[in-house]
Structures are given as C-alpha cells and as structure tokens.
Amino acid sequence: MAAALWVFVERPSVPDGMDDRWWSLIVLALLAGVALLAFRAGAREDHSASTPAPAIASGEGAVATPPARPVLLVRGAAVATRCGHDPEAVLQALGPQPSMPEPDTDWLDDQGLPRLSARCSTLDVSRVTAALTASTSDAAAGRPGLVRALALQADALDGLQAAVQALPCHGGLEVHWTVPDHWNEEERRRAHDWLMNDLTARLPPDAGPVTIRLVGPAGLGASLDRLCLRTLGPDTPPCESRATLVLACDSLIDPQQTASAALPGEAAAALLVEPQLPDETLPQEGVLARVSWPGLPSSASPSECSLRDLAAQVLDTACEATVVGRVLSDVGLTGPEARQVLDATVELLPQLDVGERLCRIGLACGDLGCAGPLVALALGSHAAHQDGAAALLLLTGRQPATALLTPMRPATPSPARAASH
DSSP states (O other), X not given: OHHHHHHHHHOOOOOGGGHHHHHHHHHHHHHHHHHHHHHHHHHHHHHHHHSOOOSSXXXXXXXXXXXXXXXXXXXXXEEEBTTBSOHHHHHHHTSSSOOOOEEEEEEEOTTSOEEEEBOOTTOOOHHHHHHHXXXXXXXXXXXXXXXXXXXXXXXXXXXXXHHHHTSOTTSOEEEEEEOOTTSOHHHHHHHHHHHHXXXXXXXXXXXXXXXXXXXXXXXXXXXXXXXXXXXXXXXXXXGGOOOEEEEEEEEOOOTTSOXXXXXXXXXXXXXXXXXXXXXXXXXXXXXXXEEEOOOOOTTOOGGGSOHHHHHHHHHHTSOTTOOEEEEEESOOSSSHHHHHXXXXXXXXXXXXXXXXXXXXXXXXXXXXXXXXXXXXXXXXXXXHHHHTSEEEEEEOSSSOEEEEEEESSOOOOOHHHHHTO
C-alpha cells in the first residue's frame, strides 16, 4: 500500500517510450499482490474454522479461557441465634415485623445503665462449662464470650446432628471452623480440644478421622474461595473429595471485653457442604441449595468493589429462569450500609417487595462478629429451599460480599415467587 501511494504521488520519471508499459506493469503487480493477500487470509480463516481452539492459549498476547466459577452444594445448615434455632422461625422473625433487641439488664455500662444488646436470653452454657472445666485443672471455664460462643456452636451442631450421623462411614470429616480473632492461643487450643471431643461423641465409631482447621475471619467471598480450594483442590481426584463441615461462632456479649459494636450480638452456624463437580448437572437429593459467588479481578480487593457491582455480577451469572425470592443482609435498619443494601436491591430487583422480602439480620440479631457471614449463608440456604426461589446475600463491612443460593428442586408457585413478579 505504501509503495502504491509512493508511485501515484511521486510518479517517478521514465523514458517516454516506456511510460505506458511501466504503468501497466505497476497495475499488474498491485493486482497480483492484492490477490495473494486475499488468498492467504482465506486460507487462515479456513484453518481456524477447522482446527479447535486450545483450552488454554500460550504465548505473549494470548488470552486464557477463564475457569468456571466454583459451586458449593449445601447438604445441611443449622443456626443458633437470638431469634431461635429453627431456620424457618428465624427467617420469620427477620420478616416485616422483626423481633427487636431490648436493654440488657445483665450487662451494664460505666454509668450503671443497661446496654442495648442482642443477647440469646435462653442460652444454656452448662454442658460447655462442664466440658471445659473437666479438661483443665482451672476451676474457671473461661471468659463469658468464649463459653457463650461455644455453647451456641454446640446448639448449632445439635440442629445438624441427623446430617452429621448420615455421613458415609470411613470417609472422615474435614472441619473448617471460623473463630473470633480476639481469642488468644490458649482459648483457641481449649476450643479445638472441646470441638474434637464433641464431634467424636456425635459421630459413629467408624466415621473415620476428623480434621479441624481453625481460621480467622476473612469475609464471605474469601472464605468460600478458601473453602472450595480446601474441599476440592486442583490436584485432588473427585473421588477423594470429602464432605466438609463448616462452622462459625462468636459472642460479643462479654462484660470482660470492651463493647466493639453498637448492638453486640452472638450466634453460631453449622453447614455441611461439598463441591459440585463439573460433570454433575442433575439435581441431587438432600441438597438445600447451590451456592455461587462472584470472583474478584486479580488487581482488585474486596474493599474496592461496591456491593451493588458484586450483586450485579453474581446475578449476571445466573440463568435466565432464576427468580430471586428473598434478599438477606447483615445490616440493621439505618446507616450508610443499610442504604447501600436498599439501593442495590431496588435497582437490581425492582420487582421485589423490600418490605416483605428483605431480611435484615442485624436489626434483630445485632452484630454477629465472625459468625455473621455463615449465619446468613445458612439462613439463605433454607430460604431458597423453602421458597423454591433463589436467595441473594448482601453482606457489608470491610469486605463486602454477595452470593446467590439457588434451590436444587424446580421452583413452584409460592408467595416469594408471586412477590417477585
């Protein structure tokens, strides 16, 4: 092309007798070049159409095919909260008329006035206290926050007892336990020993080895990523993947600790999960919900992504037939984070009645500490199963996260579906 422009612009001088033959040769050369380029381009297109593209391209400038997002199946979920232990009852208590916390007469502030807290007033700590005191020479079981958190964890495990006992024999159990970062090393050791003894008593004698992994708070998205890698890593054969028990507990109701939240609460959750393998396309019996969550760009941190963008991303990955019947969030009634949740819900799900279908966990249960994300996940699993429609989680804080829980059984007409249209 550059040579042709040079010829027509500069028009080099040639002998008069050769002028016509010169231009004829130029035109013929240009036509031959154009034909050759067209032939090579067509050959490349035919070769590309007949040769399958590699799964992962290599070389500079190549774009690798992104892997599919991991999916977890929830086979069982239980909670222990101020609003009760039955997930359906808790969801009802978080509905249009939530059960509001009251001043805590057992926890006074510096001026002798009752604090506003979301204490579990019916919590029985006797069995945990007995277990902790029996395992040490110290007569004290531990700080109130530690004892109460473990008692709540025991109550949540009670709600999952049938699912735990139904685990295949000899397969073993992987336990992923999120504990508060304000527990010291001694408290973590005592909690680990307590849980090992408690699970050993719950499991059949031939259940196989139990592996407990204590982890600190990491936000829902990071926890699910880490959990999926632990459950089914890149080098783990599918037949060797084990069912995983996911636990979390926390109690901010502790007179020995400075109150770190405007409305301190306490709760625990227990879930039995397993990865969904790529070739598993049919619904499985006994599964409450399927959990999917958006992945973050490698250059972004959770704090750099808005809650609305994360919610839009996870909704975009859902199939067209997905109907969102309920939204669950850890927020209370007011504040900037509550406004973010409301705005995201109204913008992305305008058909949803937020007065009826938006459950604000923090309004009735307060700040649940590191147990909050897993409590929301457990309640969302039951909401999706109960409604026959998807449940969207919107979790705020330093690490905002979203997740979509879809039921394994086909959706049926329900109040949630009617409300979402």
